[in-house]
Amino acid sequence: MVKYKTTMSPDRLSLTFSALADPTRRAILARLTNGARSVTELAEPHDMSMPAISKHLRVLERSGLIERSREAQWRPCRIKAAPLKEAVDWMEQYRRHWEQSLDRLEEYLKVLQSGKPKAKGKTNERKK
Amino acid sequence: MVKYKTTMSPDRLSLTFSALADPTRRAILARLTNGARSVTELAEPHDMSMPAISKHLRVLERSGLIERSREAQWRPCRIKAAPLKEAVDWMEQYRRHWEQSLDRLEEYLKVLQSGKPKAKGKTNERKK
DNA sequence: TCTTTAATTAACCAAATGGTTAAATACAAA
DNA sequence: TTTGTATTTAACCATTTGGTTAATTAAAGA
Numbered sequence: 001m002v003k004y005k006t007t008m009s010p011d012r013l014s015l016t017f018s019a020l021a022d023p024t025r026r027a028i029l030a031r032l033t034n035g036a037r038s039v040t041e042l043a044e045p046h047d048m049s050m051p052a053i054s055k056h057l058r059v060l061e062r063s064g065l066i067e068r069s070r071e072a073q074w075r076p077c078r079i080k081a082a083p084l085k086e087a088v089d090w091m092e093q094y095r096r097h098w099e100q101s102l103d104r105l106e107e108y109l110k111v112l113q114s115g116k117p118k119a120k121g122k123t124n125e126r127k128k
Numbered sequence: 129m130v131k132y133k134t135t136m137s138p139d140r141l142s143l144t145f146s147a148l149a150d151p152t153r154r155a156i157l158a159r160l161t162n163g164a165r166s167v168t169e170l171a172e173p174h175d176m177s178m179p180a181i182s183k184h185l186r187v188l189e190r191s192g193l194i195e196r197s198r199e200a201q202w203r204p205c206r207i208k209a210a211p212l213k214e215a216v217d218w219m220e221q222y223r224r225h226w227e228q229s230l231d232r233l234e235e236y237l238k239v240l241q242s243g244k245p246k247a248k249g250k251t252n253e254r255k256k
Numbered sequence: 257t258c259t260t261t262a263a264t265t266a267a268c269c270a271a272a273t274g275g276t277t278a279a280a281t282a283c284a285a286a
Numbered sequence: 287t288t289t290g291t292a293t294t295t296a297a298c299c300a301t302t303t304g305g306t307t308a309a310t311t312a313a314a315g316a
Contacts, residue, residue: 014149021146022274023139026218033225039293052275054294059273073283073292081225088219090154095216097161097209150304167263180305182264187303201262201313 012064013090016083019063024048025056029065032079039075140192141218144211147191152176153184157193160207167203 019025028042043053057077060066064083068075147153156170171181185205188194192211196203 011151013154014151017145018149018273021142021149023142024274026141029222033222040291048274049276050293051277051295055274058294070282075293079222079225081222084219084222085226088216088223091212091216091219094157094161094207094209094212097207098213146303152304168261176304177306178263179265179307183304186264203263 012083012086015063016065016087019059019065020087022056022059024053025060028053028056028060028077029079032066032077036076036078039077042077140211140214143191144193144215147187147193148215150184150187152181153188156181156184156188156205157207160194160205164204164206167205170205 020029024046027046031037031042031045039050039053039057042057043050046053057066057068060077061068064080066077067080068077152174155174159165159170159173167178167181167185170185171178174181185194185196188205189196192208194205195208196205
């Protein structure tokens, strides 16, 4: 039996979401909607060293959200939003949950199912 | 001047995305679409200790993706998908980028703008 | 009151993350 | 060939993250 597990799973969705979980990286993506940009250009608005930006770009690249090419001594980045589609598709499955009316209905069904939710307890033992 | 900065910014979007960046937490959310569940029930399918699950739930709670209440000795969790709407809204701004035809058009515009992209270089010095 | 069940908290650990500065690399230009 | 510019790599550091086990808390039930 293993004592300490760590291993962050590198599935596509996790990579995409964790790439998006940083405001600097989201700002970079936003900037790239106006077209390809060099690393220096991308770094300029951020109070941060070049290597820091370089690391953010590597994260974005590994998640597939940007693509880097080569043009003389510049490494222009361009956005590749495809992984966002995957992410949005996944989230769509919860749309009904964030749409008010349905939430209310569900609330009601839950009350019906659980019977005397305040009094008897054990409300959450039903499986599936 | 500060030497080492770390501070992960806790804006809503970052919280949401980083909560979603873990497969265990996504699985928990998925499970909760079938209604409220106790911590033990949520833990059951995962080969992981209770405290580990407890921590995941805390992350989900702080991101606003779940809500925990109290019922006897159980702490039933229910999904609160509202933050997902915010996240999806943010992503929608990139929809045109992941829709093929537009990508192609943009590619073409980029070529036009930059002139001799192979030969002269300095392609990426244009601002805005 | 004592025991059992559900869950959290505490203390620990290893790896990942997000930053730094300094050095190395790659290409262009003089 | 040397110099300058763009970028990455290396080595470091602190904090965060995701897990563990052991102890604690909270309520139910005998």
